[in-house]
């Protein structure tokens with residue numbers, strides 16, 4: 001087979017998937033843990049998706065960079081259940097890193113591949129109306145939770161051909177800003193937009209579960225198994241907000257949710273355009289476990 005014919009066949013194989021997802025929204029959480037790596041193929045995938053009328057909405061993190069900057073400034077870093085304790089100084093640093101640096105880097109990368117991108121934090125246009133996070137055992141300071149997503153604003157941008165790139169900060173009606181976990185923001189956005197797919201990229205190839213002394217990445221997991229695995233400590237740390245975000249998005253009507261390795265080349269296209277997909281698919285209780 002000639003190289004040209006092979007290329008044509010690859011494109012044709014993608015056709016049913018492109019048709020299936022045409023016009024649909026895919027929310028992509030871009031994990032901070034992968035940002036030091038070469039992520040050019042990840043960015044290219046976003047641009048290609050948009051080009052074939054699949055609409056990505058990006059919510060990004062940046063936890064490790066916030067931590068690095070705080071440490072270099074001699075500010076104490078403290079997490080409680082995966083959430084950063086956020087006083088005024090930490091809020092300002094988080095805002096500088098997430099909005100000032102990372103958000104603009106992603107937007108300019110997308111544009112460098114010919115895509116149209118708009119960077120927003122949840123503060124802009126009250127995209128993420130937030131309140132102080134409720135029911136925490138200790139006071140986390142200015143850590144927020146999403147009350148409302150301004151879907152009208154997002155849909156307008158999507159329809160104008162933009163890929164919205166969202167930094168995980170929110171604001172209340174009094175103008176108080178909040179730092180919000182990016183997985184949580186992504187779940188709220190995916191849920192409110194009734195996204196077809198919700199993909200979380202991180203620095204592991206999926207969810208590891210140990211069975212009979214062997215630790216393997218599982219291709220699918222349901223709510224029951226998730227609860228059991230959090231209880232017995234198999235799912236811990238930063239993976240907890242991720243699986244909770246998947247379940248939240250599913251409960252709000254998102255069709256499928258996936259945890260994938262953002263360091264794997266073209267992971268978004270592999271997830272979207274192949275039958276088997278990659279990483280771990282998270283499902284509701286009544287489905288596969």
Ligand SMILES: Nc1ncnc2c1ncn2[C@@H]1O[C@H](COP(=O)(O)OP(=O)(O)O)[C@@H](O)[C@H]1O
Pocket residue numbers: 030031032033034061062063064201202203204206207208209234235236237238239240
């Ligand atoms: N069962 C599990 N399977 C995979 N990763 C897990 C599991 N339990 C905990 N983790 C941890 O979750 C981390 C991903 O979360 P996090 O560091 O917050 O990433 P991100 O910055 O991409 O949001 C992994 O690097 C891993 O250390």
Ligand SMILES: CC(=O)N[C@@H](CCC(=O)OP(=O)(O)O)C(=O)O
Pocket residue numbers: 030031032033060061062063064066082083084094143144168179180181182183
């Ligand atoms: C409240 C809270 O913890 N906010 C996070 C926001 C960034 C984030 O979630 O980044 P990752 O997705 O890379 O972990 C933080 O300050 O680190």
